[in-house]
Amino acid sequence: MSISAQAGTLLDALRARRPLVHCMTNYVTINDCANAALAIGASPIMADDPGEAAEITAHAAALVLNIGKLDPRTLEGMVLAGKEANRLGLPVVFDPVGAGVSTLRGQAVRRIVREVRLSIVRCNRSEAAWLCGMHGSDSGVDADGAVSPDDGARLARQTARKLGCVTALTGETDFLSDGDRLIRCENGHPMLSRVTGMGCAATVLCAAFAAAADGDCLTAALAGVGAMGVAGEIAYREAGVRGTGSFHIAVIDALSRLDGAAFAAALRAQEVHA
Amino acid sequence: MSISAQAGTLLDALRARRPLVHCMTNYVTINDCANAALAIGASPIMADDPGEAAEITAHAAALVLNIGKLDPRTLEGMVLAGKEANRLGLPVVFDPVGAGVSTLRGQAVRRIVREVRLSIVRCNRSEAAWLCGMHGSDSGVDADGAVSPDDGARLARQTARKLGCVTALTGETDFLSDGDRLIRCENGHPMLSRVTGMGCAATVLCAAFAAAADGDCLTAALAGVGAMGVAGEIAYREAGVRGTGSFHIAVIDALSRLDGAAFAAALRAQEVHA
Amino acid sequence: MSISAQAGTLLDALRARRPLVHCMTNYVTINDCANAALAIGASPIMADDPGEAAEITAHAAALVLNIGKLDPRTLEGMVLAGKEANRLGLPVVFDPVGAGVSTLRGQAVRRIVREVRLSIVRCNRSEAAWLCGMHGSDSGVDADGAVSPDDGARLARQTARKLGCVTALTGETDFLSDGDRLIRCENGHPMLSRVTGMGCAATVLCAAFAAAADGDCLTAALAGVGAMGVAGEIAYREAGVRGTGSFHIAVIDALSRLDGAAFAAALRAQEVHA
Numbered sequence: 126m127s128i129s130a131q132a133g134t135l136l137d138a139l140r141a142r143r144p145l146v147h148c149m150t151n152y153v154t155i156n157d158c159a160n161a162a163l164a165i166g167a168s169p170i171m172a173d174d175p176g177e178a179a180e181i182t183a184h185a186a187a188l189v190l191n192i193g194k195l196d197p198r199t200l201e202g203m204v205l206a207g208k209e210a211n212r213l214g215l216p217v218v219f220d221p222v223g224a225g226v227s228t229l230r231g232q233a234v235r236r237i238v239r240e241v242r243l244s245i246v247r248c249n250r251s252e253a254a255w256l257c258g259m260h261g262s263d264s265g266v267d268a269d270g271a272v273s274p275d276d277g278a279r280l281a282r283q284t285a286r287k288l289g290c291v292t293a294l295t296g297e298t299d300f301l302s303d304g305d306r307l308i309r310c311e312n313g314h315p316m317l318s319r320v321t322g323m324g325c326a327a328t329v330l331c332a333a334f335a336a337a338a339d340g341d342c343l344t345a346a347l348a349g350v351g352a353m354g355v356a357g358e359i360a361y362r363e364a365g366v367r368g369t370g371s372f373h374i375a376v377i378d379a380l381s382r383l384d385g386a387a388f389a390a391a392l393r394a395q396e397v398h399a
Numbered sequence: 400m401s402i403s404a405q406a407g408t409l410l411d412a413l414r415a416r417r418p419l420v421h422c423m424t425n426y427v428t429i430n431d432c433a434n435a436a437l438a439i440g441a442s443p444i445m446a447d448d449p450g451e452a453a454e455i456t457a458h459a460a461a462l463v464l465n466i467g468k469l470d471p472r473t474l475e476g477m478v479l480a481g482k483e484a485n486r487l488g489l490p491v492v493f494d495p496v497g498a499g500v501s502t503l504r505g506q507a508v509r510r511i512v513r514e515v516r517l518s519i520v521r522c523n524r525s526e527a528a529w530l531c532g533m534h535g536s537d538s539g540v541d542a543d544g545a546v547s548p549d550d551g552a553r554l555a556r557q558t559a560r561k562l563g564c565v566t567a568l569t570g571e572t573d574f575l576s577d578g579d580r581l582i583r584c585e586n587g588h589p590m591l592s593r594v595t596g597m598g599c600a601a602t603v604l605c606a607a608f609a610a611a612a613d614g615d616c617l618t619a620a621l622a623g624v625g626a627m628g629v630a631g632e633i634a635y636r637e638a639g640v641r642g643t644g645s646f647h648i649a650v651i652d653a654l655s656r657l658d659g660a661a662f663a664a665a666l667r668a669q670e671v672h673a
Numbered sequence: 674m675s676i677s678a679q680a681g682t683l684l685d686a687l688r689a690r691r692p693l694v695h696c697m698t699n700y701v702t703i704n705d706c707a708n709a710a711l712a713i714g715a716s717p718i719m720a721d722d723p724g725e726a727a728e729i730t731a732h733a734a735a736l737v738l739n740i741g742k743l744d745p746r747t748l749e750g751m752v753l754a755g756k757e758a759n760r761l762g763l764p765v766v767f768d769p770v771g772a773g774v775s776t777l778r779g780q781a782v783r784r785i786v787r788e789v790r791l792s793i794v795r796c797n798r799s800e801a802a803w804l805c806g807m808h809g810s811d812s813g814v815d816a817d818g819a820v821s822p823d824d825g826a827r828l829a830r831q832t833a834r835k836l837g838c839v840t841a842l843t844g845e846t847d848f849l850s851d852g853d854r855l856i857r858c859e860n861g862h863p864m865l866s867r868v869t870g871m872g873c874a875a876t877v878l879c880a881a882f883a884a885a886a887d888g889d890c891l892t893a894a895l896a897g898v899g900a901m902g903v904a905g906e907i908a909y910r911e912a913g914v915r916g917t918g919s920f921h922i923a924v925i926d927a928l929s930r931l932d933g934a935a936f937a938a939a940l941r942a943q944e945v946h947a
Contacts, residue, residue, distance in 0.1 A: 156431070
C-alpha cells in the first residue's frame with residue numbers, strides 16, 4: 126500500500142474512532158484548532174491549567190503542546206501533561222511556535238524537549254533551524270520562506286535525529302522524517318500562509334491522526350500536514366471563495382467533508398530514497 | 400399564549416432593549432459567544448479579572464459564568480461577579496463545561512454552586528449527571544450522547560431541583576425545567592455538535608433572553624437553547640453551506656436575522672405534563 | 674496628492690514591505706486582529722508575557738496595545754513593550770477599550786498614557802470622552818452612539834492634544850486629528866458594529882499602516898480606519914452575505930483584496946479646515 130493510501134486508511138480509522146485530543150495551544154488560534162479537530166473527526170478538549178492538565182491528558186488519546194502565546198503558568202501545565210502522556214504511552218505532538226524569537230521561548234522549548242518525550246514536532250524552517258542549533262530568521266511566526274528541496278529534506282531529517290521524533294517540516298513543500306525515512310508532500314496553497322492558525326491547526330491534525338495510528342507517527346504526520354494541504358487546495362477552488370476570510374472557512378469545510386479515498390487520491394506524497 | 404409564542408415575544412423585547420450581558424467565558428469560544436450575543440440583539444462585555452469583574456457586572460443586565468477553560472484567577476473573578484449579580488438581583492447563567500472531567504473542575508463547580516445563586520444552568524447530559532451526584536461519562540466536553548426522552552426529562556427536573564434553578568439540558572432533544580414544569584424542545588441539527596462553541600453560545604443566548612425576561616427564566620432558557628436549535632436548522636438549509644466551517648457562519652447569520660414571529664413559528668416546543 | 678490618494682499609496686507600500694506588527698491585544702478578538710493584519714499585508718506576532726514582550730517588540734515595526742480584556746500580568750508586559758517601542762522609535766497604537774468602565778481599566782489607561790509615548794489612539798466616543806476627563810457613558814464597549822459632526826471633530830482634536838498623539842475617533846463618521854489638522858472620513862457600514870472585534874481590528878490596521886508610514890501617523894490612522902470602513906461597505910454588497918456571520922468573513926475578504934488604487938477611489942475622506 127502506498128503512503129498516500131495508508132494516510133487515507135488512517136483518516137477512515139480516525140473518523141471511526143473519534144479520539145479525544147487534549148490541546149494545550151495558544152489563544153490566537155485555539156478556536157480554529159478545536160474546529161479543525163472536530164472537522165477531521167476527533168473530539169478536542171482544551172485545558173491548560175497546571176491544576177488539571179495531567180488529569181485531562183489521562184482521558185485523552187493524544188496531546189498537543191503549542192507554545193504560540195507563552196506564559197509561565199501554561200508552560201508548567203504543558204510539562205505536567207507531557208509527562209503524564211509519556212507515562213501512559215500517548216503520542217505527544219509539539220509545535221515550537223516562534224522558537225528562537227525570544228529568550229523565553231528558547232527556554233520553554235529547551236525545557237519541553239528535555240522533560241517530555243515527543244512523538245512528532247511540527248514546525249516551519251526557522252523553527253527547525255533553531256531546534257537544530259542553527260541561527261533562525263526572525264521574520265515572524267507565520268513567515269516561512271521558500272526552502273530549496275535539498276535544504277528542507279536535510280533539515281527535516283536532522284531535526285528528527287536531534288529530537289528523536291518524527292519531524293513534520295511545513296513550507297512550500299512539506300518534508301516528513303523519522304530521522305531515517307523521508308517523505309515529500311507537495312500539497313498546499315500559498316493562501317494558507319495568509320490565514321493565521323493554519324499551522325497550529327495542522328499540528329492538531331497530526332495529533333488527531335497519531336491518536337488513531339497505533340504508533341505509526343510518520344504516517345500520522347504525513348496525514349496531518351497533508352490533510353491541511355489538500356484542504357487548502359480544495360478551498361481555493363471553491364466557487365464562493367473571494368479572499369482570505371472565505372478561504373479560511375472553506376478550509377474547515379474541506380476538512381469536514383474529506384474521506385479516506387478522496388484524501389488518498391489527492392495526496393501528492395512520495396518517499397525519498399537518499 | 401403558547402410557550403413558543405412567549406419565546407418569540409421575548410426575542411422582540413430583547414432586540415428592543417439591547418441588554419448588556421457580562422460574559423465570563425472560556426477563550427476557546429469567546430469570539431463566538433460575543434458574536435452570538437450581538438446577533439441576537441444583546442451587547443456583550445467580556446471581562447474576567449478579579450480586579451474588575453464585580454464592577455463590570457454592576458453595569459450589566461445578566462451574567463454568564465462558563466468554566467470551559469478554567470484557571471484559579473478567573474474562578475475568583477467569577478465568584479465575585481456572581482455575588483455582585485446576586486446582590487443586584489441580576490440573572491446568573493452557569494455553564495459547567497466538563498464538570499467532573501477533572502478534580503479542579505469539580506471543585507470549581509461546587510464552589511460556584513455554593514457561593515452563587517444561579518438562575519439557569521445550561522449543560523449536557525454528562526454534566527447534569529455529575530451535578531446530580533451521579534457518575535458522568537468522560538467522553539469529552541463536546542460529547543453529548545443520545546438521551547432517551549424519559550432520562551432527559553428526569554435529569555433536567557432533578558438537576559433543577561438539586562440546584563434550585565432552571566435547567567436547560569441540551570442534546571438531541573432539549574429539556575427545560577424549573578424543577579416543577581418541564582418543556583421539551585425538538586429543534587436543532589446534528590452538525591451543531593461538530594462546531595466548537597455552539598453550547599457556550601447557547602448559554603450566552605439564555606443570558607441575553609434572561610436579561611429581558613423580567614424573572615421568567617424558564618422561558619428565557621427555552622428561548623436561548625431554542626434560538627440555537629432553530630438557527631442550526633436554518634443554517635443547514637442555506638445554499639452556500641458546504642461543511643462545518645460555513646455552517647458555523649450560517650448559524651450566526653441565522654441568529655442575526657431571526658425575528659420574534661419567525662422564531663415562534665419555528666420553535667417545536669411543548670410543555671410536558673407528568 | 675489628496676489624502677485619499679496618500680492612503681492608497683501607503684497601502685501599496687505596506688503590501689510591499691510586509692512589516693511585522695507586535696499585537697498585544699485581547700483574547701476576544703485576537704484571531705480577527707491577526708487575520709486583519711495578514712489580510713492588509715502585514716505579518717502579525719502576538720505575545721504578551723512580561724518575560725518576552727519587549728524582546729518581541731524589538732523584532733517588530735509597530736506595536737499595538739489593546740486593553741480589551743485586562744489583567745495585571747498583561748498590563749505589565751504592555752508597559753515594558755511600549756517603553757521598548759519608544760526606545761527604538763517604533764509607532765505605538767493604543768486601543769483603550771472600555772476606558773472608564775471599571776477602576777482597573779481607568780488605572781491601566783492612566784499608567785499606559787503616563788509611561789508610554791503613544792503615536793495613535795483609536796477609540797470610540799465614550800472612550801475619548803473619558804480620556805479627556807469628561808464623563809463617559811457606560812453602554813458597553815461596542816456601543817458607539819451617534820455623534821454630531823461638531824462634537825466628534827472637537828472630541829478628536831481635544832483627545833489628540835490631551836494625549837499628544839494622533840487620535841482616530843471612530844463612529845458613524847470617523848474623525849482623525851493630530852491636534853492641529855482634522856480629517857473626516859465617511860466610510861463604513863452600521864453592520865460593522867454588530868460584529869465583535871472590528872474596532873480592535875481597525876486598531877491593528879492603523880498599526881500596520883503606521884509601520885509603513887515613515888512617521889506620518891495621521892495618514893496611517895486615516896488609512897487604518899478607512900480600510901475597515903471601505904471593507905465594511907464592500908462586504909455589505911457581497912452577494913453571499915446573509916447576516917452578521919458572513920458579513921464578518923466578507924470584511925476580511927475585502928481587506929485581503931484591496932489595492933491602493935481601489936482604496937483611494939473608495940475613501941470618502943476630506944480635511945476639515947476650522
